Amino acid sequence: MSQPGRDGTAGRREDLFSVIDAAGELLDVPIVLEDTEFRVLAWSKGQQSADEERVSGILERQAQPWLVEVLRSRGDIARLTASPEPVFLDPASDRAKPRMACRVQHDGPHLGYLWATTQTPFDPQQTAHFRAAAQTIAVRMSRDGQGTTEHDDLEALLFGTADAEQAAARLGLSTAKVTVLAAAQGRPAQGAAFGETPSDTLRLYLTTVHPRSLVIRHDRATYAVLPWPASTDDTEARARSMNVARDLWDRAALRERIVLAVSAAVADPGRIPYARSHVDRINGLQQQYPSAPRVAAFEDVQLLYALSRLRGALRQDGETLGGAVSALERHDRHQHTQLLATLRCYLDHFGDTNAAAAQLHLHPNTFRYRLQRIREVSGFDPRDAQTRFLAELHLRMRDLGIPD
Numbered sequence: 001m002s003q004p005g006r007d008g009t010a011g012r013r014e015d016l017f018s019v020i021d022a023a024g025e026l027l028d029v030p031i032v033l034e035d036t037e038f039r040v041l042a043w044s045k046g047q048q049s050a051d052e053e054r055v056s057g058i059l060e061r062q063a064q065p066w067l068v069e070v071l072r073s074r075g076d077i078a079r080l081t082a083s084p085e086p087v088f089l090d091p092a093s094d095r096a097k098p099r100m101a102c103r104v105q106h107d108g109p110h111l112g113y114l115w116a117t118t119q120t121p122f123d124p125q126q127t128a129h130f131r132a133a134a135q136t137i138a139v140r141m142s143r144d145g146q147g148t149t150e151h152d153d154l155e156a157l158l159f160g161t162a163d164a165e166q167a168a169a170r171l172g173l174s175t176a177k178v179t180v181l182a183a184a185q186g187r188p189a190q191g192a193a194f195g196e197t198p199s200d201t202l203r204l205y206l207t208t209v210h211p212r213s214l215v216i217r218h219d220r221a222t223y224a225v226l227p228w229p230a231s232t233d234d235t236e237a238r239a240r241s242m243n244v245a246r247d248l249w250d251r252a253a254l255r256e257r258i259v260l261a262v263s264a265a266v267a268d269p270g271r272i273p274y275a276r277s278h279v280d281r282i283n284g285l286q287q288q289y290p291s292a293p294r295v296a297a298f299e300d301v302q303l304l305y306a307l308s309r310l311r312g313a314l315r316q317d318g319e320t321l322g323g324a325v326s327a328l329e330r331h332d333r334h335q336h337t338q339l340l341a342t343l344r345c346y347l348d349h350f351g352d353t354n355a356a357a358a359q360l361h362l363h364p365n366t367f368r369y370r371l372q373r374i375r376e377v378s379g380f381d382p383r384d385a386q387t388r389f390l391a392e393l394h395l396r397m398r399d400l401g402i403p404d
Contacts, residue, residue: 016033016041016042016137016140016141017042017043017044018200019133019136019137019140019200019204020032020033020042020043020044020114020133020137021044021045021200022133022198022200022201022203022204023044023114023129023130023133023200023204024044024045024046024116025044025045025198025201026129026133026201026204026205026251027116027122027126027129027130029046029049029100029116029117029118030043030044030045030046030047030049030050030054030116030117031043031044031114031115031116031117031133032044032047032050032054032057032058032114032115033104033112033113033114033115033137034057034063034112034113034115035111035112036110036111036112036113038062038063038068038113039061039062039063040057040058040060040061040062040063041112043058049117050097050117051095051096051097051117052095052096053067053092053093053095053096054115054117067092067093070092070093071089071092076089076101080101080102080103080113081103081110083103084103085102085127085131086100086101086102086122086127086130086131086134087100087101087102088100088121088122089101097117097118097119098117098118098119098120099115099116099117099118100115100116100118100121100122100127100130101113101114101115101116102114102130102131102133102134103134104134104137104138104141105134105138106135106138106139106142107142108138108142111138111141111142112141114130114133114134114137116130125208128208129204129205129208131208132204132207132208133204135207136200136203136204136207150170150171150214151216153167153170153171154167154171154214154216154225155216155218157171157173157225157269157272157273158180158216158218158223158225158272158273158276159218159273159276160272160273164269164270164272164273165269165270167269168269168272171214171225172212172227173225173227173269174269175230176227176228176229176230177227177228177229177230177231177232177234177237177265177266177267178225178226178227178228178265178266178267178269178272178275179225179226179228179237179238179241179262179263179264179265179266179275180223180224180225180226180262180263180272180275180276180278180279181223181224181226181241181244181245181260181261181262181263181279182221182222182223182224182260182261182263182276182279182280182282182283183199183202183221183222183223183224183248183258183259183260184220184221184222184258184259184261184283184286184287185220185257185258185259185287186256186257186258186259186286186287186294198254198257198258199215199217199222201251201254202215202222202224202248202254203215203222205248205251206224206244206248209244209247209248210224210226210244212226212227213225213226213227214227221280221283223276223279225272226241226244228240228241228265230267232265234264234265237265238262238263238264238265238297241262241265242262242295242297245260245261245262245295246295248260249294249295256294258294259283259286259287259292259294259295259296260294260295260296261278261279261280261282261283261286261295261296261297262279262282262295262296262297263275263276263278263279263297263298264278264297264298278298281298281305282296282297282298282301285301285304285305285308286301288308289304289308289400291304291399291400292304303396303400304400307393307396307397307400310393310397311397321390321393321394321397323378323380323387323390323391323394324343324374324378324379324380324387324390324391324394325340325343325378325390325391325394325395325398326394327377327378327379328340328343328374328377328378328380331377331378337373338370339370339373339374339377339378341360342356342360342367342370342371342374343374343380343391343395344395345359345360346367346371346382347388347391347392347395351382353367353368353371
């Protein structure tokens with residue numbers, strides 16, 4: 001079902017559709033937003049799995065009067081309006097499905113209702129996400145459309161474009177230990193362009209699991225500043241942030257779509273731009289190299305980073321690594337041998353020929369013969385530390401997907 005209002009003619013309307021889409025995707029249910037007069041304001045994708053009552057309400061932009069009357073007579077509307085928590089409502093007719101519903105209100109008047117079509121009540125985590133969606137929608141419905149101070153301060157803090165101490169004070173970060181979490185689009189299919197991150201889904205999730213988090217989308221990435229108590233150890237702050245990131249990535253709506261990077265913890269607001277550039281660097285590696293973990297701190301990608309930087313320096317200078325690996329690769333290609341695989345296995349087993357032979361399902365004498373051929377073809381000398389190191393380095397670059 002199409003969603004009018006996404007053509008740019010009403011910015012707030014499009015904003016509401018975006019949040020509701022994110023909530024529907026996160027919860028895997030169709031969601032509808034109505035005002036206090038039960039006029040339909042916005043709805044998520046996937047309404048084909050809802051019932052006829054909901055679909056007709058969307059088409060007419062108004063809940064059917066008989067449906068509203070049933071909900072009022074059963075006391076459902078009164079219960080929903082009085083409850084700060086989402087409530088589960090039985091079907092209003094034989095052809096309808098049950099609903100989870102939540103009032104839309106935040107530091108002000110009651111603005112409407114959020115409805116989710118679901119066969120069973122939400123579990124505690126789903127309930128928290130649904131409540132967060134209703135609160136986010138209430139904030140967006142009630143704001144005046146002007147740029148918020150929080151958004152401006154957060155952008156300035158992350159990119160170092162204003163006084164860090166003042167921006168941090170306004171955001172309540174002056175005495176906090178902070179990590180930066182960055183989400184970027186995962187590696188696209190061959191030939192496709194990188195898209196945008198599902199920032200509203202991330203925002204809703206983080207609102208639930210880390211209420212003090214501050215989230216902003218900039219260019220093609222979404223950044224979250226995660227404050228922790230100032231007494232938190234740096235290692236613990238990073239570990240807790242990594243747990244948030246891993247659980248976030250594991251959501252069905254996000255898995256395989258994004259990559260997540262977590263910075264080291266910083267206590268000085270002036271260091272937040274460094275933390276942001278830190279996660280940008282990690283995201284870049286995750287997008288470029290399939291071997292990089294989908295959720296990572298720098299320690300998880302430091303070898304890849306070092307090898308990538310080395311490859312960049314070699315390319316800039318017009319150089320390539322030579323030595324035994326290059327010689328064996330040429331020989332294998334021309335003679336259809338497997339000497340390079342033999343060398344790799346030998347190095348992986350730290351020179352233990354019996355273990356390496358067993359790995360390749362070869363007799364030890366056959367393996368030793370191949371080692372002799374490796375020496376003859378490439379000049380590789382296992383007793384030379386520099387030769388061994390160069391071969392290891394070259395193989396690592398190949399294994400990590402860094403081309404020569």
